[in-house]
Amino acid sequence: xxxxxxxxxxxxxxxxxxxxxxxxxxxxxxxxxxxxxxxxxxxxxxxxxxxxxxxxxxxxxxxxxxxxxxxxxxxxxxxxxxxxxxxxxxxxxxxxxxxxxxxxxxxxxxxxxxxxxxxxxxxxxxxxxxxxxxxxxxxxxxxxxxxxxx
Amino acid sequence: xxxxxxxxxxxxxxxxxxxxxxxxxxxxxxxxxxxxxxxxxxxxxxxxxxxxxxxxxxxxxxxxxxxxxxxxxxxxxxxxxxxxxxxxxxxxxxxxxxxxxxxxxxxxxxxxxxxxxxxxxxxxxxxxxxxxxxxxxxxxxxxxxxxxxx
DNA sequence: ATATCATGGTTATATTATAACCTTAGAGGG
DNA sequence: CCCTCTAAGGTTATAATATAACCATGATAT
Numbered sequence: 001x002x003x004x005x006x007x008x009x010x011x012x013x014x015x016x017x018x019x020x021x022x023x024x025x026x027x028x029x030x031x032x033x034x035x036x037x038x039x040x041x042x043x044x045x046x047x048x049x050x051x052x053x054x055x056x057x058x059x060x061x062x063x064x065x066x067x068x069x070x071x072x073x074x075x076x077x078x079x080x081x082x083x084x085x086x087x088x089x090x091x092x093x094x095x096x097x098x099x100x101x102x103x104x105x106x107x108x109x110x111x112x113x114x115x116x117x118x119x120x121x122x123x124x125x126x127x128x129x130x131x132x133x134x135x136x137x138x139x140x141x142x143x144x145x146x147x148x149x150x
Numbered sequence: 151x152x153x154x155x156x157x158x159x160x161x162x163x164x165x166x167x168x169x170x171x172x173x174x175x176x177x178x179x180x181x182x183x184x185x186x187x188x189x190x191x192x193x194x195x196x197x198x199x200x201x202x203x204x205x206x207x208x209x210x211x212x213x214x215x216x217x218x219x220x221x222x223x224x225x226x227x228x229x230x231x232x233x234x235x236x237x238x239x240x241x242x243x244x245x246x247x248x249x250x251x252x253x254x255x256x257x258x259x260x261x262x263x264x265x266x267x268x269x270x271x272x273x274x275x276x277x278x279x280x281x282x283x284x285x286x287x288x289x290x291x292x293x294x295x296x297x298x299x300x
Numbered sequence: 301a302t303a304t305c306a307t308g309g310t311t312a313t314a315t316t317a318t319a320a321c322c323t324t325a326g327a328g329g330g
Numbered sequence: 331c332c333c334t335c336t337a338a339g340g341t342t343a344t345a346a347t348a349t350a351a352c353c354a355t356g357a358t359a360t
Contacts, residue, residue: 059309081231082285084347099270101279117267120249120288128293129251135232137285138270143278209340234316
């Protein structure tokens, strides 16, 4: 493994963010985050669990779920509800509205930093609904899978 | 039960749509749809199953899941991924982009008929991603729960 | 040093969803 | 009207996802 691994750099940078926030960065948390950063696709909680387990790094599912909740809370990972899976945030560790384009065919996910639709925030505002969390996910087929179907 | 039940009317209207489409409307499908229309909140597959089971109308979970898939396909119901639950579509049986405001506190859901954010469709177009299905859900707190917290 | 609290371990189980295979019943052709 | 074909549903078992509840450990702060 070369020194210049983009995924590791991302992990390091996220790690630094946590430290700066005064939040505790444990080995397990870092391991999970690292796995997510190295994955080409979102990983299910049990994918993560199995990997960490094999490496002698995780004990049981609850540990993994706790870490995932933590990472999502900290804005370092996202839960993709359409997949029941998790992905490292690739847009910086600030809270943001992320939108996902998920390819049904190859499973890759494209995270976009676009604002919530105005019509949505307008509706919320006019009905007095306080938005706390937005999920926006588009399932479909990415260009390369369209052009070179399996 | 009075003759003028809004939920029943909705069910009838949806029912008619199916018939017009030449799609088969079975007793089970109608029962599930009716349950969804009468529910104040989205129902989980097992909520539906338990209710139908008690009424001697359903056999086992797969039957319910099959009906739910069917109803979603036909645009008569929606799956709310944030809740792992299902709600009758209250906007007409045409395929449409629905957006949901889900109150964490009282569980009620507000279905809005707003278009997908332009920024999303633009991004998809520019990257060659073919969108097949969009999930947009906002979790939060509705006005009445904000004003009269439990 | 020790009390406190966040973290993780552990066991068990809840909840959501589907695979695989068989039976029934409705639609349509003869 | 009967037969065939197929869509729908029944049935059993199990997979996949997630959490409850309680205990052990180890960092932190005074």
